[in-house]
Each structure stands twice: as structure tokens, then as C-alpha cells.
Amino acid sequence: MKRGLRYDFDLLALLLIPVGVALNFVGYQLSAALKLPVWIDQVGTCFVSMIAGPWVGMVMALLGNIINGMLIPTAIPFALVAMTNALFVGLFSRFKFFSNIFTTIIACAVVNVATAIPSAIVTTFVFGGVTGSGSDLITAAFLAAGKVLLWSTIQANLVGGTFSVAFNFTIAWLLVRRLPDRFLIKLNYGRPYIKNREALAYA
Incomplete structure (x- = not known):
């Protein structure tokens, strides 16, 4: 099965986009309304990127x-942060990093670092370090310890991001596992998640 920017945007992948947008919308509104220190707005991004690839995810x-x-x-x-998340999750999915717990932990750690940096840059230089979210409390704690603003926001994003990435990915992975094999086998990046491996022999 061919993969890449030219081949990933098939009909099934396009149909997944509104599903992912809806999942992200619900998570974002809950996080913003409740001012949670952990953002749950990337479930849709992880879900789509895992089975449709990085480009569709972005x-x-x-x-x-x-x-x-x-x-x-x-x-x-x-x-920018969400697209970075989609890129890395999609690439890790392509190379089957989510096939066992060890490589999954490595992938999630890399995603956390990769998204923490652009998130901190946006928070610092666009919003002056304050976004009105629960993560501002973590940033304030690092500032009180004498850290500079940019480094404080990076550290705050790494701390909060650890839980955010874990939560978002876990929910997305559970959703993927609920998809039937006959659907997964039609997706460019769905085969690693097929439960009945014998189905691959007839694909």
C-alpha cells in the first residue's frame, strides 16, 4: 500500500477529518471551561494521525x-503545536512504534518534548506567558523559583504535557482498538492495529 502526501488523502481518510475535529473540539472546550492543567484537546489529532497518517492529521x-x-x-x-503533534504521532505510527509498550513510551516522550517547545514559544511571545489556562499555575511556580519566562513555560509544558500526551494518546488508542479490522485494513496506516492478523493474508 502506497503512503505519502500524494496517496494519504483518500476518501476514508477525508471522512476521518470531521471526526477528529469533533473530538478535539469537545476536549478543548472542556479544558478551557474547566481551566484544567491538562489539555485533553488532542484526542482527535492522535486518533486520525495514527490511522490516516501525519499529513491528514496535520x-x-x-x-x-x-x-x-x-x-x-x-x-x-x-x-502549530497541534500540527507538530500530528506529524510526530503519524510518523511513529507509520514505523509501528505503537505496537508495544516500550516503543509507545518512547514515542510519547518524544511527542511531549516536540510539542512543548512550540507551545512555550507561542505562550511566551504571543500571549506573554499567560493564556488563562490551568497550566499558568505551573508556569507561575517556576517563575517564583527564579526561572526566566520562556524556560518556565517550557518546563510547565513538559510537566503538564506528560499527562496530556498520555491521556490523549490512551483515549485515541482505545478508540482505534474499537475499530473493526475490515475498516482498519482499508486505511494506509491502519494495519498495525488489526487484531486478527490472519486478515492481512487476505488483504
Whole structure:
């Protein structure tokens, strides 16, 4: 099965985009309304990127942040973070990093670091370090310890991001595991998640 930017945007992948956007929308609104220190707005991004690939995931992430930004404008600049998340999750899925617990932990750790940096840059230089979310409390704690603003936001994102990535990925993985094999086998990146391995012999 061919993969890549030219081949990933088939009909099934396109149909997954609104599903991912909806999942992200619900998670983002809950996180913002409850001011949670952990963001649960990347379930859809992880879900789509795992089975449709990084490019479809990045488009979905961008659209999701634009839609969230219609209600909460601060979401739009963080599209860069969501797209980074989609890129790394999609690439790790392509190379079957989510096939066992050890490589899954490595992948999630890399995703956490990769998304913490652009998130900190956006938070610091676009919003002055304050976004009105629960993570501001973590940033304030590092500032009180004498850290500079950028480094404080990076550390805050690494701390909060550890739980965010774990939560978002776990929910997405559970959703993927609920998909039937006959659907997964039709997706460019769905085969690693097929439960009945004998089905691959007839694909």
C-alpha cells in the first residue's frame, strides 16, 4: 500500500477529518471551561494521525484549531503545536512504534518534548506567558523559583504535557482498538492495529 502526501488523502481518510475535529473540539472546550492543567484537546489529532497518517492529521489539526478559535481565539496560534503533534504521532505510527509498550513510551516522550517547545514559544511571545489556562499555575511556580519566562513555560509544558500526551494518546488508542479490522485494513496506516492478523493474508 502506497503512503505519502500524494496517496494519504483518500476518501476514508477525508471522512476521518470531521471526526477528529469533533473530538478535539469537545476536549478543548472542556479544558478551557474547566481551566484544567491538562489539555485533553488532542484526542482527535492522535486518533486520525495514527490511522490516516501525519499529513491528514496535520490538516485535521489545523482545521480543528481554526474551528476552536471561532469561539476561543487563543486556540488559533496553537495550531502549530497541534500540527507538530500530528506529524510526530503519524510518523511513529507509520514505523509501528505503537505496537508495544516500550516503543509507545518512547514515542510519547518524544511527542511531549516536540510539542512543548512550540507551545512555550507561542505562550511566551504571543500571549506573554499567560493564556488563562490551568497550566499558568505551573508556569507561575517556576517563575517564583527564579526561572526566566520562556524556560518556565517550557518546563510547565513538559510537566503538564506528560499527562496530556498520555491521556490523549490512551483515549485515541482505545478508540482505534474499537475499530473493526475490515475498516482498519482499508486505511494506509491502519494495519498495525488489526487484531486478527490472519486478515492481512487476505488483504
